[in-house]
Amino acid sequence: MTSNAVEPSLYYRLSDARGESLRIDIHQHPEHHGVQVDADYTPPDWARLEHHQCSHCPLDPAEHSYCPIAANLAFLLPNAELGESFREIRLEVGSPARTYFADTTVQRALSSLFGLVCALSDCPHTRFLRPMALFHLPVSTETETLVRTAGFFLLQRYLARRRDPALHVDLDGLDQAYDRLKELNHCFVRRFRAQDTSDAPVNAMVLLHVLAKEMNWELDDELEALAPLFRQ
Secondary structure, eight states, rough: OOOOOSSSSEEEEEEEETOOOEEEEEOOOOOTOOHHHOOOOOGGGGGTTTOOOTOOOOOTTOOOOOHHHHHHHHHEEEEEEEETTTTTEEEEEEEEEEEEEHHHHHHHHHHHHHHHHTSSSOTTTTGGGGHHTTTOTTTHHHHHHHHHHHHHHHHHHHHHHHHHHSSSSOOTTHHHHHHHHHHHHHHHHHHHHTTSSSSSHHHHHHHHHHHHHHHHHHHHHHHHHHHGGGOO
């Protein structure tokens, strides 16, 4: 996907029973760890910021020509033939530390990939997920996502409190952060539906939208259900 000679930081490979395979290489910037794209890359028109811009987007098209998430997705998946959403595939996700394998569907694999790209993009609504993305767990379950999100959120608060003791180490603000993610995913469904493409990207974002909605609505109940696991 990129002209960089170095090995990718991470890759996704989707393979089906017919032997067809699609590999997506993700290179990360060595300093801010976001998705690194070719310097001469020009995103397509559907990635422009004002094209179905998210309703709560704080970015100004006069200063930001392209949506950070859409531009990265367009770079990583240029004209990819993704096929039907429910097509069964073998997913391989590799990093320098380990390789994951899972039997899943196209839409589930893309949902995992899109969630990662969102977190690695310079979007104001997804920046809080960047640390978790650096320890990516592909196709994680709802419970795994809950534990990882709450854990990383609290760790961020704890590290911030070391600099400012007046700060509280709690989950205040996580519900609001997921409410913003829910709206972002909903808006991206509209962005993808405007394209002449397969239904897989649309349904992948729908899955992310459902996950964000469940996290947003049921956070207290889900955390209470996990409480027995942490009793000494």
